[in-house]
Amino acid sequence: MFDILISHIQNKVRLTEAEKKDLQSFFSAKNLKRKEFLLQEGEVCTHLSFVSKGLLKSYFEDEKGGENINMFAFEGWWISDFKSFISQEKAVLNIDAVEETELLIITLNDYENLMLKIPVMDRYFRILYQNSLVTKDYRLIASNSFTAEEKYLEFSKKNPEVIKRIPHNLIASFLGLAPETVSRIRKKLLLKKPTLNLNPEY
């Protein structure tokens, strides 16, 4: 459980044994069942969470009650309503578990103290956020310039595993499309470029 966290951190920076020990004391464990909320709109986002197992989605709920998915968080990802977490103001996002999930969570105070105590964690998060910005930037371009078909194609090309794991209505929401639109695009793509049948039965 902590191993995953440690290994993800060590992927970017080097930790001493003492620091690894230290690190653990800042986090608590939390489990969520399917559909259970980590955060609801209007609450303050008290924790930043590291996903050690499972899958979450964060989403914005519009006036009509529609879910607009903002991001998914898989094993090894961090998630929160960042704005709410940093400012300790009310959250606008909801976060819930798509699959049964195990988290390591840290409060804002501990997050800050963690970095004061283990300065290399500033570096870790700097690199993490830096990479994250690249991704968000690309998504923003796609969202503003691509057609529905391009959005879906691009997504499925970049995230083939995700397509298998997450229902298409959620993927549609993530891409800012209606589920019907995605369904029609998939149909069109299947007709155009039929799947290679690697295990023909004849």
Place this chain on the structure above:
Amino acid sequence: MFDILISHIQNKVRLTEAEKKDLQSFFSAKNLKRKEFLLQEGEVCTHLSFVSKGLLKSYFEDEKGGENINMFAFEGWWISDFKSFISQEKAVLNIDAVEETELLIITLNDYENLMLKIPVMDRYFRILYQNSLVTKDYRLIASNSFTAEEKYLEFSKKNPEVIKRIPHNLIASFLGLAPETVSRIRKKLLLKKPTLNLNPEY
């Protein structure tokens, strides 16, 4: 010139006098005239740039030659094609000057050495990127869930000064809308909610 950089950094972290001195040695100055390129698609983004004066835009050029503006960079902002800068691969973005611009630029090597030499700069960028993520996340939500009118309204509410400084066709591109659409929205808004005339002439 450096003052602005230093002051922006000190806004987030504390620097010693020695560090301030040190810092300067990592940067060079660069000026751009209106429409001059800082980076063109296909080149490698060799520098991360701090805007000490002026205004830039970064954009993605689609097949039809349309500019899809990704971000603006005002005084005190950093800009680059981050993906290209970090990986030193070819850039997909173009960056050019909207107004006459003064930059402080740093290479990837120096960027990395800077943080090794002045570790608190890891912290500075961590906080900078953290804030940036909040903004991008919000833009992503808006881009995926808002109507054209909501996008424009929201933008003009949050960035009243920007509206004055940047032509509407660029704002349209930034919002992922056609300039005609923005023009029509503005007309509609003017009719609906006429501007308060604070200086009546009668």
Place this chain on the structure above:
DNA sequence: CGTCTCGTTGAGAGTTTTCAATGTAAGTGG
């Protein structure tokens, strides 16, 4: 004065959404 940039307007085309109905698979409780 001519050119270029920016903004506006209209009409038609195209894309995507919405609404409603239906089908299918999967999970739950008796």
Place this chain on the structure above:
DNA sequence: CCACTTACATTGAAAACTCTCAACGAGACG
């Protein structure tokens, strides 16, 4: 294990939104 409910996907038709194309006007700049 079956019956029932819920979640997910598909399809069609109409509506809504936004874009494209084309033309025109105004202002800035050299």
